[in-house]
Amino acid sequence: MTSIAQETAPLTRRKRRWEGLPYWLILPTVAYLGVFFVWPMIQGFGLALQDETGAWSFTAFRTMVDDAAFGEAMSFTFLLILVVVPIQFVLALGMALLLNARLRGGGLFLYIFLLPLAISDLAAGIAWSAIFTERGYLNTILGGVGVLEQPFIFLDPTSKTQLVIAVAAAEIWRSTTFMMVILFAGLQAIPKDYTEAAEVFGAGFFQRVRHVIFPMLKPSIQVALLLRLIFAFEVFAVVIALTGSGATVLAAEAYKWQATNENEHVAAAYSMVILGLSLAAAAVILVALRTPRERRLR
Amino acid sequence: MSEIRFQAVRKSFGKFAAVDGVDLEVRDREFVVLLGPSGCGKTTLLRCLAGLERVDDGRVFIGDRDSTDLPPRRRRIAMVFQSYAVFPHMKVYDNIAFGLRMQREKKPVIDERVRSSAGLLHIEELLDRYSSQLSGGQRQRVAVARAIATKADVLLMDEPLSNLDALLRLEMRAELKTLLQNLDATTIYVTHDQIEALSMGDRIAVMNKGRIVQLGNPLEVYDNPSDTFVGGFIGNPPMNFLEAEVSANGGASNAKLSGGSFELTGETAALAGHNLLLGIRAEAIGVETAAADGLGRAKVIVLEPLGSHNLLTVRCGADTLKVSIQPDLFPQPESDVWLRLEPSRIRWMDRDTGVAIHTGTEEFATETAVVTT
Amino acid sequence: MALPRIRVGRVFAYVAALAVAAFILAPIYLITISAFSSFDAVYEYPKNLVPTDxxxxxxxxxxxxxxxxxxxxRSAYVAAITIVLCLALGTPAGYALARFTFRGGNPFQLALVSTRAFPLIIIAIPLAVTYLRVGIDDTVIGVALAHVAFTLPLTVLVTASVFAGISYELEEAAMTLGCNRLSAFRKIALPLALPGVAASAIFVFVTSWNEVFAAALLTxxxxxxxxxxxxxLDTSPLPYRLAGGFFLLAPALVVIFFIRKYLLTTWGRVAR
Incomplete structure (x- = not known):
């Protein structure tokens, strides 16, 4: 017995070193994110709450709010979310259900449906400006089928409604896939037995979606909406590419204050507004769509 | 050479003590089966031996070396995993050769050993295939061939047959036993299947809740379970346990069951002072369809014909018993039958602790005990 | 009755799928024919919907x-640096998450997931300030470092999911056959993880190639x-913009083809 007791000392030491391995493995990531993610974020708070002299103040926020562009950016950002996200959600769910239906040629549909995921908002903006521009493809088609006599000015800088619709079209085109991927992954995690059981008990397609698929998909819906909303507050290049200076959004203002006006304090204040809105949206979605643990799949 | 010794081995996962103080000695070239229900710690004990888990306390000896702190590769072991763990990115040949290559054997040696191992398992024609092109049974053969190719001193098997379908398992069981008989390795074999354990092992170590509760050869473990757990876990159907009271009555003793009582002959002194359970195997109960003098009456609940014999569930007093009878006897449900307990096969357990009580007469009693109503 | 109804549903599904596919492909098609057309064709109206010249x-x-x-x-350099750094830093962390249960493992994973609630914009502005001070403003490496900060969390989560999909018993088997921990990883886990890791590298590439905000701020x-x-955008001629748009968009066509399976399994699972 004594020999065992004596020998446990080196054993424990060795065990500690062994248990240290995962910490060594995550150390590079933790260190990097500390320096390049957490620290800049803290710096961002500092920038937003300081004036040019380095003194603590709300000057940056006051400058931001007093600027006429702030209200415009705010309202355009929200208007865009209001138009885009609901349409996108329905479309994404429909696309996910279509892929899940295992149609013949599903592989091709899958490829096509996924394409927008790798397309930047700048590219989307440029592509859709070729469509919406006065001498563009939409007027060509509408003129060709005789709906329009004269080319219509879709991207009219004085019509906010038209600008929102144009940007919304590009955004729906570009970022619906993102939601679809999350929803489709969620759909695939639902065992076929459940929908088949519902079918045996006489549920039609829409009843199955409403009573079986929807409740089980709720956690995925939650994540999809959450991430989509967060990204919606960052919308940037697509607006610039489509509207020029006709409309502005929060991220565009942040960019303008940093790059053009060279005032990093106001830019940081804008980024803090974006962060605040992202977190608020996340909180709302998390609460509104929470699924009690016992009602979850698995 | 390659005997194995566990000394007070403990291993916990968080607060759960998976292995809770195990002492076990396995002789050179012996085939020992670790048998127990899932979660009893048998696989953890095997993994401690392999070096895949570090023990919290205690020592592990392989051969004469203290291997407690050695990494798996220095323990001169080979292992067959439950999932087979056949490397999917290598051909069968390279899978079998893997261990030999790690030992830097020469090419001709590797080739010779790969082919002979493959030959022993009849998979020579599969050497060029990948794991995904094999059936479950073939993968299992590859895993065994890979383990024996290195000629390790110790062969560890973690439920190697549990992923096979019933027919294949039966076939493989016999084949594996033949194969291992011709090898020089000491083998530790983990299973939850008591038939596998009974049919293959030189000795069986029955585990429960992290401890070894009985160690013995298959017949011993089957016939003389050390406690109610072993009696209930081993054997199909499990051993019957009936509450009993034994009263000394001059020279003879009398055993009282809920369905009747009978005379006990032989030594019963050890039974005094215990709350008792009477244990008896299903095949140690005789059944008559007609009332005969001195037989205990029971009511048939269900009859299950199993081909080689019929399994009868009967109610005798407050007790429900499983009885196996000859295949041409078909007592109908609700009918009465009469039971005879074979005295030499009666085992006594303490009702409170579950531990067996040895009267010293189990093997020798020849008189017939008869339940009288 | 039941049979025809199912058939109607199928037909409707095909029509819907084709409509969505057309909606997605149309802008890609139009920008492609615009990018490969003559100067005159770009400015002409009404436009030619079928490329004749x-x-x-x-x-x-x-x-x-x-x-x-x-x-x-430069875009290629930035993407390459981002990929290399992301994999070098992130693969070990992903492996740790997949293989070990350790105190702090779950909070670490949760922290990685929650980084996605923090837009890149927030770190881009302070980084621009810091870069000026440190002297790596207006450099390829500076942009790449920002892109790594943005893509590293997802890389770790995806590689963790890839490694989790490879049974640890395979590595253990290698260890019983003479490997140590490192060689078991190198000979078994790594080759098996390679396709999944490559897919996450491709995703890092796409993210970096597409990223506008930080790249524009930092350079x-x-x-x-x-x-x-x-x-x-507002100074260049239309043909320039269309051709540039095509260049931005073209990698998507290739990249999605290679990682489409992974997007739905690994990536989709991680996103949930």
Whole structure:
């Protein structure tokens, strides 16, 4: 017995070193994110709450709010979310259900449906400006089928409604896939037995979606909406590419204050507004769509 | 050479003590089966031996070396995993050769050993295939061939047959036993299947809740379970346990069951002072369809014909018993039958602790005990 | 009755799928034919919906413009540096998450997931300030470092999911056959994880190639392609923009083809 007791000392030491391995493995990531993610974020708070002299103040926020562009950016950002996200959600769910239906040629549909995921908002903006521009493809088609006599000015800088619709079209085109991927992954995690059981008990397609698929998909819906909303507050290049200076959004203002006006304090204040809105949206979605643990799949 | 010794081995996962103080000695070239229900710690004990888990306390000896702190590769072991763990990115040949290559054997040696191992398992024609092109049974053969190719001193098997379908398992069981008989390795074999354990092992170590509760050869473990757990876990159907009271009555003793009582002959002194359970195997109960003098009456609940014999569930007093009878006897449900307990096969357990009580007469009693109503 | 109804449903599904596919493909098609058309065709109205005279004129205007080839190369550099750093830093962490249960493992994973609630914009602005001070403003490496900060969390989560999909018993088997921990990883886990890790590398590439905001903020002359395009939006001629748009968009067509399976399994699972 004594020999065992004596020998446990080196054993424990060795065990500690062994248990240290995962910490060594995550150390590079933790260190990097500390320096390049957490620290800049803290710096961002500092920038937003300081004036040019380095003194603590709300000057940056006051400058931001007093600027006429702030209200415009705010309202355009929200208007865009209001138009885009609901349409996108329905479309994404429909696309996910279509892929899940295992149609013949599903592989091709899958490829096509996924394409927008790798397309930047700048590219989307440029592509859709070729469509919406006065001498563009939409007027060509509408003129060709005789709906329009004269080319219509879709991207009219004085019509906010038209600008929102144009940007919304590009955004729906570009970022619906993102939601679809999350929803489709969620759909695939639902065992076929459940929908088949519902079918045996006489549920039609829409009843199955409403009573079986929807409740089980709720956690995925939650994540999809959450991430989509967060990204919606960052919308940037697509607006610039489509509207020029006709409309502005929060991220565009942040960019303008940093790059053009060279005032990093106001830019940081804008980024803090974006962060605040992202977190608020996340909180709302998390609460509104929470699924009690016992009602979850698995 | 390659005997194995566990000394007070403990291993916990968080607060759960998976292995809770195990002492076990396995002789050179012996085939020992670790048998127990899932979660009893048998696989953890095997993994401690392999070096895949570090023990919290205690020592592990392989051969004469203290291997407690050695990494798996220095323990001169080979292992067959439950999932087979056949490397999917290598051909069968390279899978079998893997261990030999790690030992830097020469090419001709590797080739010779790969082919002979493959030959022993009849998979020579599969050497060029990948794991995904094999059936479950073939993968299992590859895993065994890979383990024996290195000629390790110790062969560890973690439920190697549990992923096979019933027919294949039966076939493989016999084949594996033949194969291992011709090898020089000491083998530790983990299973939850008591038939596998009974049919293959030189000795069986029955585990429960992290401890070894009985160690013995298959017949011993089957016939003389050390406690109610072993009696209930081993054997199909499990051993019957009936509450009993034994009263000394001059020279003879009398055993009282809920369905009747009978005379006990032989030594019963050890039974005094215990709350008792009477244990008896299903095949140690005789059944008559007609009332005969001195037989205990029971009511048939269900009859299950199993081909080689019929399994009868009967109610005798407050007790429900499983009885196996000859295949041409078909007592109908609700009918009465009469039971005879074979005295030499009666085992006594303490009702409170579950531990067996040895009267010293189990093997020798020849008189017939008869339940009288 | 039941059979025809199912058939109607199927037909409807095909019509819907084709409509969605057309909606997605139309802009890609239009920008492609625009990018490969003559100068005159770009400005003509009504437009030609079927390319009859494909021409490299617009493409040449774009490619011969000042700074375009440089920015293309820079975008490639930035993406390459980002991928290398991401994998070098992230693969070990992903492996740790998949293979070990350790105190702090779950909070670490949760922290990685929650980084996605913090937009890149927030870190881009302070980084621009810091870069000026440190002297790596307007450099390829500076942009890459920002991109790594943004893509590293997802890389870790995806590689963790990849490694989790490879049974640890395989590595254990290798260890019983003579490998140590490192060689078991190198000979068994790594080769099996390679396709999944490559897929996550491709995703990092796409993210970096597409990223506009940070790239535009952190550079002035050393612009990546998206930054260059953004800066030139209101000053450049239409053919230039269309050809540039095509260059931005083209990698998507190739990349999605290679990672489409992974997007739905690994990536989709991680996103949930």
């Amino acid at each position: 494909a021409s490299m004129e617009s493409m040449n205007i774009f490619l011969e413009s000042d700074g375009v080839t440089d920015s293309l190369l 002035l002359r050393e612009r990546t392609l998206p930054a260059q395009m953004l800066a030139a």
